[in-house]
Amino acid sequence: MKQVDIKERRKKILCAIVDSYVDTAMPVGSRAVSQRFRCTISPATIRNVMVDLEEMDLITHPHTSAGRVPTDNGYRFYVDCLIEPKHLTKEEEALITRLINKKCEDFESLMQSASKAISMITNVAGIVLTPRLKRSAFKHIEFIPVDSSRVLAVLITNSGIVKSSLIDLEEEIDKAELFRITEFLNQELGGMFLGEIRSYLTRRLLEQRDSFYAFLKKAILMLSAPSLLRKEDRVYFEGAVSLMSYPEFKDISKARLFLRLFEEKKDILDLFNEDMETEGIKVHIGKENTCKSIQECSVVTCNYKIRQRTIGAIGAIGPTRMEYGKVIPAVNYLSEVLGKVLEDLG
Amino acid sequence: MKQVDIKERRKKILCAIVDSYVDTAMPVGSRAVSQRFRCTISPATIRNVMVDLEEMDLITHPHTSAGRVPTDNGYRFYVDCLIEPKHLTKEEEALITRLINKKCEDFESLMQSASKAISMITNVAGIVLTPRLKRSAFKHIEFIPVDSSRVLAVLITNSGIVKSSLIDLEEEIDKAELFRITEFLNQELGGMFLGEIRSYLTRRLLEQRDSFYAFLKKAILMLSAPSLLRKEDRVYFEGAVSLMSYPEFKDISKARLFLRLFEEKKDILDLFNEDMETEGIKVHIGKENTCKSIQECSVVTCNYKIRQRTIGAIGAIGPTRMEYGKVIPAVNYLSEVLGKVLEDLG
DNA sequence: AATAGCACTCTAAATGTTAGAGTGCTAACT
DNA sequence: AGTTAGCACTCTAACATTTAGAGTGCTATT
Numbered sequence: 001m002k003q004v005d006i007k008e009r010r011k012k013i014l015c016a017i018v019d020s021y022v023d024t025a026m027p028v029g030s031r032a033v034s035q036r037f038r039c040t041i042s043p044a045t046i047r048n049v050m051v052d053l054e055e056m057d058l059i060t061h062p063h064t065s066a067g068r069v070p071t072d073n074g075y076r077f078y079v080d081c082l083i084e085p086k087h088l089t090k091e092e093e094a095l096i097t098r099l100i101n102k103k104c105e106d107f108e109s110l111m112q113s114a115s116k117a118i119s120m121i122t123n124v125a126g127i128v129l130t131p132r133l134k135r136s137a138f139k140h141i142e143f144i145p146v147d148s149s150r151v152l153a154v155l156i157t158n159s160g161i162v163k164s165s166l167i168d169l170e171e172e173i174d175k176a177e178l179f180r181i182t183e184f185l186n187q188e189l190g191g192m193f194l195g196e197i198r199s200y201l202t203r204r205l206l207e208q209r210d211s212f213y214a215f216l217k218k219a220i221l222m223l224s225a226p227s228l229l230r231k232e233d234r235v236y237f238e239g240a241v242s243l244m245s246y247p248e249f250k251d252i253s254k255a256r257l258f259l260r261l262f263e264e265k266k267d268i269l270d271l272f273n274e275d276m277e278t279e280g281i282k283v284h285i286g287k288e289n290t291c292k293s294i295q296e297c298s299v300v301t302c303n304y305k306i307r308q309r310t311i312g313a314i315g316a317i318g319p320t321r322m323e324y325g326k327v328i329p330a331v332n333y334l335s336e337v338l339g340k341v342l343e344d345l346g
Numbered sequence: 347m348k349q350v351d352i353k354e355r356r357k358k359i360l361c362a363i364v365d366s367y368v369d370t371a372m373p374v375g376s377r378a379v380s381q382r383f384r385c386t387i388s389p390a391t392i393r394n395v396m397v398d399l400e401e402m403d404l405i406t407h408p409h410t411s412a413g414r415v416p417t418d419n420g421y422r423f424y425v426d427c428l429i430e431p432k433h434l435t436k437e438e439e440a441l442i443t444r445l446i447n448k449k450c451e452d453f454e455s456l457m458q459s460a461s462k463a464i465s466m467i468t469n470v471a472g473i474v475l476t477p478r479l480k481r482s483a484f485k486h487i488e489f490i491p492v493d494s495s496r497v498l499a500v501l502i503t504n505s506g507i508v509k510s511s512l513i514d515l516e517e518e519i520d521k522a523e524l525f526r527i528t529e530f531l532n533q534e535l536g537g538m539f540l541g542e543i544r545s546y547l548t549r550r551l552l553e554q555r556d557s558f559y560a561f562l563k564k565a566i567l568m569l570s571a572p573s574l575l576r577k578e579d580r581v582y583f584e585g586a587v588s589l590m591s592y593p594e595f596k597d598i599s600k601a602r603l604f605l606r607l608f609e610e611k612k613d614i615l616d617l618f619n620e621d622m623e624t625e626g627i628k629v630h631i632g633k634e635n636t637c638k639s640i641q642e643c644s645v646v647t648c649n650y651k652i653r654q655r656t657i658g659a660i661g662a663i664g665p666t667r668m669e670y671g672k673v674i675p676a677v678n679y680l681s682e683v684l685g686k687v688l689e690d691l692g
Numbered sequence: 693a694a695t696a697g698c699a700c701t702c703t704a705a706a707t708g709t710t711a712g713a714g715t716g717c718t719a720a721c722t
Numbered sequence: 723a724g725t726t727a728g729c730a731c732t733c734t735a736a737c738a739t740t741t742a743g744a745g746t747g748c749t750a751t752t
Contacts, residue, residue, distance in 0.1 A: 140492065144486060146485070152486075154510065156498060162500075162510045164510065166691075238609065240609075241602060241606055241609050245602065249598065250598055256591065260587055263585075
């Protein structure tokens with residue numbers, strides 16, 4: 001019973017330290033914590049608890065005579081056990097709907113608005129990955145002859161992505177055949193996930209022979225433009241610049257390290273692609289990140305879906321000292337909104 | 347005669363100061379300049395000339411006991427009179443061709459490679475504006491029925507841009523009519539500049555009557571999707587992060603001011619759009635820029651063309667202390683290359 | 693267990709000091 | 723004349739020194 005009580009207080013004090021540090025970015029002294037509890041606990045007592053928390057590697061000392069700062073472990077504990085999922089305010093939800101709806105007819109602006117919305121609400125950088133092409137479903141394809149030997153393939157998916165790719169056939173185009181191929185593909189592939197199309201068609205090819213074999217082979221060829229089915233995903237990244245005013249980045253070399261993510265988005269892509277495999281909110285704190293350039297940052301990600309199927313991911317990134325209680329519900333809420341809007345669009 | 351001689355030397359000394367400052371970012375002392383001339387001129391003499399140059403507002407003093415630094419006027423004079431247009435080295439040209447050709451099948455990557463190429467060669471940030479839609483020529487349009495009342499319009503231009511836009515017709519689609527409209531538009535508009543299409547069709551509309559009037563009106567309606575003919579241009583911006591290692595940006599607030607361009611690209615767009623009106627290289631130095639966030643930067647821009655017609659602009663941006671002698675030919679060369687590649691693509 | 697008191701530690705800001713880079717001026721030289 | 727050498731002077735940047743105060747850890751007390 002007493003034990004539980006102690007633990008409870010430790011939690012409260014840790015919570016106070018994290019909250020205060022997140023708010024002010026200054027190491028938190030025992031006096032400051034005491035005041036947070038309206039002086040119901042004296043600084044000396046708090047100091048004792050602080051020593052315990054420090055032994056548990058939940059907080060540290062920058063130096064002897066400084067206040068305490070949460071460690072990565074401290075944040076982890078805070079995120080896992082201490083914050084209850086807060087909800088967004090009505091105003092915040094309204095802001096999101098406004099931002100998203102204003103631009104929802106155009107795919108690019110939609111992605112941009114979504115990442116901007118995250119960044120505005122959380123005060124950290126917002127990230128949105130375009131729906132993964134492989135996970136999108138085939139809706140329609142059309143081939144538009146451009147000149148005597150070149151064709152523009154236009155692919156429409158259920159996630160609202162329209163991909164086009166110029167295909168050089170290196171021979172005269174037979175319009176009738178082009179038409180038959182189009183008909184065939186649209187009939188055959190409707191609703192299929194793009195990632196499966198290639199193997200499906202190759203399988204079909206093995207079963208066929210003679211005249212239909214040649215036809216099918218040509219159809220496959222038409223889909224093989226590199227940018228059509230396996231185009232790399234894009235990353236929309238907003239609000240990173242305003243992060244630069246955080247004291248964490250007052251050292252320009254740290255700022256640069258972080259901003260590099262901007263130009264070299266592969267690390268982000270890898271991280272998000274992996275997180276996409278599992279359901280719901282994921283939080284990566286500081287050193288938990290394998291990627292070195294964000295080991296003083298935290299990343300919050302969430303998958304988003306179209307018709308129950310995960311198709312992409314969104315997230316937020318900022319210094320470990322971020323308002324997890326706000327960031328997590330914001331990312332969560334936006335993943336739902338984005339899924340819905342894309343569903344309507346597709 | 348003597349007068350001319352003096353002026354000639356002033357020029358040489360200014361040139362030395364600019365070159366040295368561009369190279370080292372340190373205020374240039376009389377001794378350093380003297381050494382640049384292999385001590386053929388003594389520091390004392392140079393000091394005298396420096397006083398003259400300072401009176402002409404071509405150089406300044408950060409403080410009494412510091413070396414000299416070029417003013418905006420100094421750079422202006424340097425750019426206008428002192429550097430002769432250097433050519434790119436073979437290696438640099440090769441690098442450009444390599445970067446560009448690797449990605450030229452895909453429009454987006456082409457733009458990105460072009461701006462990256464500028465940034466790599468000049469060591470400042472590279473900027474590429476997508477071809478302005480209004481200045482591009484109509485090549486082909488296709489309407490793909492998506493569901494009972496919605497159609498996807500796909501527009502192909504001569505600059506390789508493929509724009510698509512979902513159109514909600516709010517009534518059942520008559521396939522035959524859709525086909526006739528497509529035929530009509532493709533026949534009628536081929537080669538026309540997109541900026542002229544709207545007014546052309548409206549003019550035609552006034553001449554017509556009865557059945558054809560209704561037909562034409564519907565055709566116009568089909569082209570009126572907001573993102574189809576008047577979609578805003580995109581800005582590709584590469585290398586800004588590596589600029590951050592310049593001493594000019596060691597002050598984080600200056601860095602932020604500059605990076606804001608990244609997220610808010612309107613200023614860039616305005617500047618480039620204006621420069622696009624005139625032919626060839628334009629250089630804006632420091633305070634010459636109306637936009638406040640780049641008043642300690644210089645911008646070098648150049649239009650690029652398809653079939654003799656200006657269609658977009660590219661450029662470079664960095665601190666006023668940039669290697670103009672390298673940046674100018676690089677931007678110039680890339681504008682030519684980009685035009686040619688786009689011509690082949692379209 | 694909780695608290696008050698006190699000596700101790702460490703930082704950050706303020707102040708002082710110094711070396712050296714660079715100028716401006718004057719007088720001498722060509 | 724224009725050019726140069728010499729020298730006193732200025733200013734900064736870097737380093738050392740001092741000091742106030744925030745915060746701790748420990749011990750004695752309640």
